[in-house]
Amino acid sequence: MNRLGTATLALMAATGGASAASAVNLDKEPRTIVVTEGGTRSEITIGAGESIQFCPSGCFVTMPNGDRAALTEADVLEISDGGGRVR
Amino acid sequence: MPDSRRQARAGTGFRLPQRPAGPINRGSKSFAGCAVDVIAAPSPISRLAALVFLLLALLAGWPGAQAQVLPTAAPFAAQRANLAAYTGKTDDLERQMRANAESDGRLAEIRNQLDALSREILASSVALRPRISEINTRLDQIGPPPGEGQPAEPEALARERAALQQEKAEINALIGEAEALSIRIGALTEQVAQMRRDLFASQLWRRYDISSALNAGVVADFAREAQAVYNRFSSWLSFAVRYKLSSVALAGFFALLAATVLMVGGRRAFGRLLEADPDVADPSYLTRLSVAFWSTLLPSLALAVLFAATYFFLGYFNVLRPDIAQILGSLFNVIATVYFINRLARAAFSPRLPGWRLVPVDTPGAWKLYYLVSATSIVTGADFVLTRVNSVMGSPLSLTIAKTLVATVIVGILIVLIGSVKPLRDADGRARHWPAMLRYPLVALGLATIAAAVLGYIGLARFISQQIVVTGAILATMYLGHLSAQALARLGAFRQSTLGRGLEGRFKVDAGMEDQIGLALAIVIHIVVLAIGLPLILLQWGFQWGDITTWALGIAREIRVGSISFSLVGIVTGIVVFLIGYFLTRWFQSWLDGSVLTRGRVDVGVRNSIRTVVGYSGVAVAALVGVSAAGISLSSLALIAGGLSLGIGFGLQNIVQNFVSGLILLAERPFKVGDWIVAGGTSGIVKKISVRATQIETFQRQMVILPNSELINASVGNWTHRNRLARTEVRVTAAYGADARAVQALLLELARAHPTVLKNPEPFAALVDISNVGLEFELRVFLADVYDSGTVQNDLRFAMLEAFAREGIAISYAARQIYQAGPEADGKAPPAAPARETPRS
Numbered sequence: 041m042n043r044l045g046t047a048t049l050a051l052m053a054a055t056g057g058a059s060a061a062s063a064v065n066l067d068k069e070p071r072t073i074v075v076t077e078g079g080t081r082s083e084i085t086i087g088a089g090e091s092i093q094f095c096p097s098g099c100f101v102t103m104p105n106g107d108r109a110a111l112t113e114a115d116v117l118e119i120s121d122g123g124g125r126v127r
Numbered sequence: 128m129p130d131s132r133r134q135a136r137a138g139t140g141f142r143l144p145q146r147p148a149g150p151i152n153r154g155s156k157s158f159a160g161c162a163v164d165v166i167a168a169p170s171p172i173s174r175l176a177a178l179v180f181l182l183l184a185l186l187a188g189w190p191g192a193q194a195q196v197l198p199t200a201a202p203f204a205a206q207r208a209n210l211a212a213y214t215g216k217t218d219d220l221e222r223q224m225r226a227n228a229e230s231d232g233r234l235a236e237i238r239n240q241l242d243a244l245s246r247e248i249l250a251s252s253v254a255l256r257p258r259i260s261e262i263n264t265r266l267d268q269i270g271p272p273p274g275e276g277q278p279a280e281p282e283a284l285a286r287e288r289a290a291l292q293q294e295k296a297e298i299n300a301l302i303g304e305a306e307a308l309s310i311r312i313g314a315l316t317e318q319v320a321q322m323r324r325d326l327f328a329s330q331l332w333r334r335y336d337i338s339s340a341l342n343a344g345v346v347a348d349f350a351r352e353a354q355a356v357y358n359r360f361s362s363w364l365s366f367a368v369r370y371k372l373s374s375v376a377l378a379g380f381f382a383l384l385a386a387t388v389l390m391v392g393g394r395r396a397f398g399r400l401l402e403a404d405p406d407v408a409d410p411s412y413l414t415r416l417s418v419a420f421w422s423t424l425l426p427s428l429a430l431a432v433l434f435a436a437t438y439f440f441l442g443y444f445n446v447l448r449p450d451i452a453q454i455l456g457s458l459f460n461v462i463a464t465v466y467f468i469n470r471l472a473r474a475a476f477s478p479r480l481p482g483w484r485l486v487p488v489d490t491p492g493a494w495k496l497y498y499l500v501s502a503t504s505i506v507t508g509a510d511f512v513l514t515r516v517n518s519v520m521g522s523p524l525s526l527t528i529a530k531t532l533v534a535t536v537i538v539g540i541l542i543v544l545i546g547s548v549k550p551l552r553d554a555d556g557r558a559r560h561w562p563a564m565l566r567y568p569l570v571a572l573g574l575a576t577i578a579a580a581v582l583g584y585i586g587l588a589r590f591i592s593q594q595i596v597v598t599g600a601i602l603a604t605m606y607l608g609h610l611s612a613q614a615l616a617r618l619g620a621f622r623q624s625t626l627g628r629g630l631e632g633r634f635k636v637d638a639g640m641e642d643q644i645g646l647a648l649a650i651v652i653h654i655v656v657l658a659i660g661l662p663l664i665l666l667q668w669g670f671q672w673g674d675i676t677t678w679a680l681g682i683a684r685e686i687r688v689g690s691i692s693f694s695l696v697g698i699v700t701g702i703v704v705f706l707i708g709y710f711l712t713r714w715f716q717s718w719l720d721g722s723v724l725t726r727g728r729v730d731v732g733v734r735n736s737i738r739t740v741v742g743y744s745g746v747a748v749a750a751l752v753g754v755s756a757a758g759i760s761l762s763s764l765a766l767i768a769g770g771l772s773l774g775i776g777f778g779l780q781n782i783v784q785n786f787v788s789g790l791i792l793l794a795e796r797p798f799k800v801g802d803w804i805v806a807g808g809t810s811g812i813v814k815k816i817s818v819r820a821t822q823i824e825t826f827q828r829q830m831v832i833l834p835n836s837e838l839i840n841a842s843v844g845n846w847t848h849r850n851r852l853a854r855t856e857v858r859v860t861a862a863y864g865a866d867a868r869a870v871q872a873l874l875l876e877l878a879r880a881h882p883t884v885l886k887n888p889e890p891f892a893a894l895v896d897i898s899n900v901g902l903e904f905e906l907r908v909f910l911a912d913v914y915d916s917g918t919v920q921n922d923l924r925f926a927m928l929e930a931f932a933r934e935g936i937a938i939s940y941a942a943r944q945i946y947q948a949g950p951e952a953d954g955k956a957p958p959a960a961p962a963r964e965t966p967r968s
Contacts, residue, residue: 076306076309076310078245078309078313079245079309079310079311079312079313079314079316079317080310080313081310096677096680097677098246098249099249100249100252100302100305100306100309102306106299107259107295107299108298108299108302108303108306109252109256109259109302110249110252110253110255110256110302110305111253112249112253123263125260125263126256126260
């Protein structure tokens with residue numbers, strides 16, 4: 041058990057820095073956002089109540105209601121009533 | 128002393144650590160490098176800086192390189208102006224891209240500028256965010272416009288709403304433009320990458336006419352060139368001496384000072400570690416490693432500091448001319464690097480002192496490898512310097528080709544030689560080659576280099592030789608790191624090292640723990656070696672640092688196989704969460720047991736039950752949380768479980784039965800730890816109640832493990848369920864002729880006389896049978912502690928014997944006559960036994 045513990049803690053160090061922006065869908069139905077990251081545009085659908093991680097290096101986001109926002113790595117996007125708020 | 132069990136896999140055997148050579152630097156090389164246009168040679172010192180930066184970035188976490196400096200919340204107009212500026216810059220960069228299609232270095236710069244521009248665009252859009260949230264908040268406050276048939280709202284409010292919505296639309300439009308620009312930059316970046324790839328391919332496969340390099344004219348060119356270089360240097364030197372002597376002297380003085388301080392200070396701090404001690408016969412691997420490390424690092428660092436300081440101060444005092452500066456700079460770089468490699472090879476191969484060798488090769492092999500490695504580094508270094516000289520002096524093409532030809536052919540020959548060395552010894556003591564997997568590729572690549580050079584594919588030859596040298600160096604370093612991690616992980620190795628001994632002394636860490644720490648350190652070293660070595664190799668092969676991080680993060684975050692995706696990060700997170708939960712449960716268990724339950728004066732059995740239940744539920748919760756943290760959706764698990772449930776159910780029937788019985792035992796507690804129970808014919812004391820079985824220790828000290836289901840399904844007798852009160856009986860048969868009442872009174876007297884027998888309930892002597900043997904009496908006594916029954920019975924029986932003998936009461940027994948068949952019987956049947964049994968008194 042100790043061996044496993046120490047080995048795992050060592051592994052943890054390697055994965056410490058994996059951070060990305062996240063979005064949480066506070067609505068009752070799935071919402072689709074358009075994400076432009078590094079020059080490529082893609083659509084991401086978030087289920088009701090789900091939260092996802094995306095965009096490790098900043099991106100532009102278009103909400104379902106047409107609003108736009110720019111996200112950096114540590115931002116959290118809250119989607120409610122079709123619009124979004126960035127925290 | 129090569130360990131014959133270990134295969135020597137030391138690659139080319141030397142390393143060039145400071146060569147993350149790649150297009151991340153300004154003025155970086157092209158892979159062909161010998162085209163007519165001026166392409167600067169790589170500069171190892173800037174690569175060293177890049178390496179240091181790399182390490183810092185790694186230590187600080189992956190996204191460390193992204194410095195997001197948000198501009199202060201500038202108003203809308205300012206951001207629009209910014210965006211116009213960015214658009215202009217993008218147009219400009221596009222123009223530059225088309226203009227510089229032939230220059231790999233410029234293209235790399237353009238790509239970096241595009242990246243920076245993209246980040247700036249993002250940042251300027253982020254700067255608009257405060258205003259957007261203000262607008263949104265205000266719009267929420269104002270509320271939606273009133274519907275049909277509702278009282279109209281004040282006009283000011285309606286106007287404000289319209290204005291806010293208008294502004295929001297404008298901001299959205301601006302961000303939309305920024306997004307479009309960012310997409311355009313992405314396309315440009317891709318185009319730049321494609322152009323570089325095409326350029327590289329065309330330069331690599333370009334065939335030169337080497338006959339132009341092999342005629343007598345080349346010698347004349349070379350002589351002319353050498354004269355020109357000499358002239359330049361001498362003119363510069365005379366200029367420097369005549370007008371700037373004091374500056375030169377000052378520069379030299381400062382440089383020497385810095386280097387001396389470093390050397391002396393290092394010697395004081397690490398004195399013992401700087402030289403391999405010839406008297407020590409068999410130093411441990413870690414000792415060898417540390418001596419190798421310091422004896423390589425310190426002198427090389429001192430030399431590097433000397434050169435860097437000289438260059439810096441000469442530049443500071445404006446002594447250098449641009450062309451001289453470039454040549455001198457590359458010369459210093461190369462000398463420092465070659466010196467470093469030489470010292471490292473000396474430490475790793477240690478030809479003079481076999482005991483201090485780092486790689487498992489024998490002595491003749493060590494000498495050969497040392498010389499070959501040094502020669503390769505010198506030739507490659509000379510090639511770099513001469514390339515720089517060629518580009519500065521604007522040498523004719525024939526000279527460039529000749530130089531590259533000679534250099535690559537020599538390097539190819541050296542590589543073939545390195546591959547053909549026989550450095551290992553097999554069991555009979557004969558010299559053996561490298562393992563085939565190492566030897567054949569090495570020799571093949573060396574031959575390929577020579578062939579490519581001779582056939583005129585100079586670019587290809589240069590590329591191959593460079594890649595072999597640098598990648599081989601990095602791999603050799605990684606191998607050394609692997610060897611040292613292995614040495615550390617060996618049992619007992621960490622304990623003997625200085626650090627281990629220090630830990631043992633200061634923190635009183637015991638031997639087992641030290642071994643664990645050694646193993647953990649070995650794993651960490653392996654991870655660090657991989658984390659540094661692989662990106663270096665990839666950078667060397669031309670990948671961009673940004674690509675590498677994105678790719679690595681992508682791998683760590685999600686691996687997709689078909690429609691199933693799992694994430695390494697998630698799994699590690701899940702394991703960590705589970706471990707945390709597990710240790711938390713253990714701690715909670717012991718805290719509950721030690722603090723709460725002790726104070727409550729709860730008895731041991733209950734405490735044990737509560738503790739076990741808390742443990743199981745804690746571990747189950749930790750497992751569930753860990754699984755969901757790992758991102759494994761439990762629904763898929765349920766599917767599998769449903770499919771297998773039938774088979775598992777049948778197979779695990781008994782186990783589950785035992786488990787549930789165990790839970791019932793814990794809840795209902797028909798017996799607890801320490802009770803004396805009789806179950807399934809086994810009688811003993813309960814030692815442990817666990818999930819599947821209960822352990823009972825018999826009085827013969829045998830541990831009987833009973834499945835819990837037996838204890839639930841069958842009857843269990845518990846002598847100590849509520850209390851230890853027990854009744855015990857002793858039987859005795861008095862012969863006919865004795866006075867029955869007297870016997871009864873005697874028995875009662877004996878019972879009362881015994882100290883352990885309880886007075887309440889009273890002992891009772893009963894005449895239980897009048898049989899053909901005699902008068903059977905049974906003395907029943909109650910005891911406070913059931914464990915005394917054996918002793919009391921024993922005492923009472925002795926007392927009865929003595930009392931009966933004293934009173935003259937006879938004890939009757941049934942007698943038997945035994946006949947035996949003797950040797951005189953000779954086959955006849957034994958005489959018949961008498962027909963009746965006579966009771967004897």
